Amino acid sequence: MSIFTPTNQIRLTNVAVVRMKKGGKRFEIACYKNKVMSWRSGAEKDLDEVLQTSSVFNNVSKGQVAKKDDLSKAFGTDDLTEICKQILAKGELQVSDKERQSQLETSFRDIATIVAEKCVNPETKRPYTVNLIERAMKDIHYSVKANKSTKQQALEVIRQLKDSIEIQRAHMRLRLVLPAKEGKRLKEKLKPLLKVVESEDFDNQLEMVCLVDPGCFREIDELIRCETKGKGSLEVLSLKDVEEGDERLE
Numbered sequence: 001m002s003i004f005t006p007t008n009q010i011r012l013t014n015v016a017v018v019r020m021k022k023g024g025k026r027f028e029i030a031c032y033k034n035k036v037m038s039w040r041s042g043a044e045k046d047l048d049e050v051l052q053t054s055s056v057f058n059n060v061s062k063g064q065v066a067k068k069d070d071l072s073k074a075f076g077t078d079d080l081t082e083i084c085k086q087i088l089a090k091g092e093l094q095v096s097d098k099e100r101q102s103q104l105e106t107s108f109r110d111i112a113t114i115v116a117e118k119c120v121n122p123e124t125k126r127p128y129t130v131n132l133i134e135r136a137m138k139d140i141h142y143s144v145k146a147n148k149s150t151k152q153q154a155l156e157v158i159r160q161l162k163d164s165i166e167i168q169r170a171h172m173r174l175r176l177v178l179p180a181k182e183g184k185r186l187k188e189k190l191k192p193l194l195k196v197v198e199s200e201d202f203d204n205q206l207e208m209v210c211l212v213d214p215g216c217f218r219e220i221d222e223l224i225r226c227e228t229k230g231k232g233s234l235e236v237l238s239l240k241d242v243e244e245g246d247e248r249l250e
Contacts, residue, residue, distance in 0.1 A: 015052055017060045020091035023074035027066055028057045028094075029087050036093050047081065050088065054080050107144045107153075112137060114154035115161070118214075122168045133157075136165050171195055171211035173237040174220070178206040182228055189227070193220050209237065 016031045030052040038044035056071060058064045072078045075086060095103070112133040120127050128136075140160055145153060161167050178186050183206030196211040212220060224232040 015060060017094040018087055018091040019094055020087045023070075025066075025070055025074060026058055027071070027074065027083075027087060027091075028060045029084050029091070030055075030057065030060045031088075036088065039088055047084065051084060054084060056080060056083055056087070103146075104144045107146075107150055108137070108142075109134065110150040111144065111153050111157055114150060115157050118154070118169055119158060119167050120170045121166050123166055125170075127170070128165075128167070133161075136161055140164055169214050170239075172214050172217060172239055173198075173209065173211055174217075175235040175237055176206075176208045176210065176220075176224065177233045177235075178208075178224065179228055179231045180205050182232070186224070186227055186232070189223060190220065193223075214239075 016033045016036055017028050018031055018036060019026060019028045021027075031050050032052060035044055035050040039047075039050045044050060056066045058066050058070075068078050071080075071083055075083045077083065109130070112130050115133045116128050116130045119133075137157060140163075142157060142160065158167065158169065176190070180202075183202065187206065187208075193216045194208075194210045194212055197208055198211065199209045201207045221234050224234050
């Protein structure tokens, strides 16, 4: 005895669903996990790598395929590729509560890792451990924002943590070499951007080793290139000025 399977039903497993409401009806497409965000960021360009099937559904979990007439009315076309692209671009990615919680926990850890890599205790110059940053983030009740990158959020966290712990971006160590003619004049312009001048040597040219805030690097680089018309130079000696060993809060 054969079992009859309706022709408008397709069963899919391990699927990420993108849903869109249009023309009073619900439309869904079945995608591979992790591929939707890659498509939206432009990293993935092959639609076949994103879609599990080019069919458009009313309900993916029940395998109910959308009717051609409904698609034409809602989207003004029955071209499934074009419809899938519209849903991918503007639809809402459906994730389970468990998946959402897992994603938030991963992002929380990623943000803490970036903060730990970029920052030190300004008094000891020692970096904080990732676990300590996570504890501090929980203390200020920081909540992850799904629509912002972890790097953007890490910079937000650094600003917020300054109210509760001693923390600052680790300084970069740079060597600046300036032509003798522009040396003194340029040094005055650079002064507000330099945190610490560790050494200074003025012979045929002005050579300085200094510590700067990473946020000022681009401004310093542009200033030297423009003012010296390419004759001056900037060299990064170290990305982070830190002491050995981790900072610990007792």
